[in-house]
Amino acid sequence: MLKQILLGAAMLATSSFATFSQFPVPEAHKGDAKLVSDFTMQDKSKNWTLNLKGRYVPVQNLEIWLQLPYTLMTSRDGEDTNGDGMKNLTFGGRYQIIPNVAAFLDLTFPTGKKAINDDGIGFNAGVQYSQNFGSIDFGSELGLMFNTEGDDKYKSPMELHLNAEVDPIVSQTISPYIGLDLYIVLGDPKVDGHKVGDTSGNVG
Secondary structure: OHHHHHHHHHHHHHHHOOOOOOOOOOOOOOEEEEEEEEEEEEOOEEEEEEEEEEEEEEEOOEEEEEEEEEEEEEEEOOEEOOOOEEOOEEEEEEEEEEOOEEEEEEEEEOOOOHHHOOOOOEEEEEEEEEEEOOOEEEEEEEEEEEEOOOOOOEEOOEEEEEEEEEEEOOOOOOOOOEEEEEEEEEOOOEEOOEEOOOOOOOEO
């Protein structure tokens, strides 16, 4: 039971990590914002979160972005788990190395409601590859997520994240997309240095 709860928590937490975009950094001095609604089901757990995201390109090829997530509802086996509230803030940066490849680093700080957030610092680092195929844009991302141990002595396992997105270009105003996120848990959760679950190798 503990294993399922810990895995569910680990998988649900991943929605707070995800870079602003898998496609090339926009031109200098441009920016935009979006409100994203995430509804996630993992095993017997459900989670509904709103994410306010904004980005800005201060100089050519360098993008900075910010995410403010708020969890509206969490449940397990149909019962409310009282997990609603402000989640930790994420601040990130992305650099376009060459036209098709970018590198990124996101940092998540313990600014949210203590009862539902880790109090360590989260890291998400990786690379992105994108390509235009005429009427289709393709974007992908490979990242590694991990966090430091905070005052609560809890340390979640590392996660390898692979993302791919295909955007058919329909018109200037309509842009449907299809995406896939794959998460592989690398290791087990620990409290005060002691393993408290068996999650290594689990895939979501």
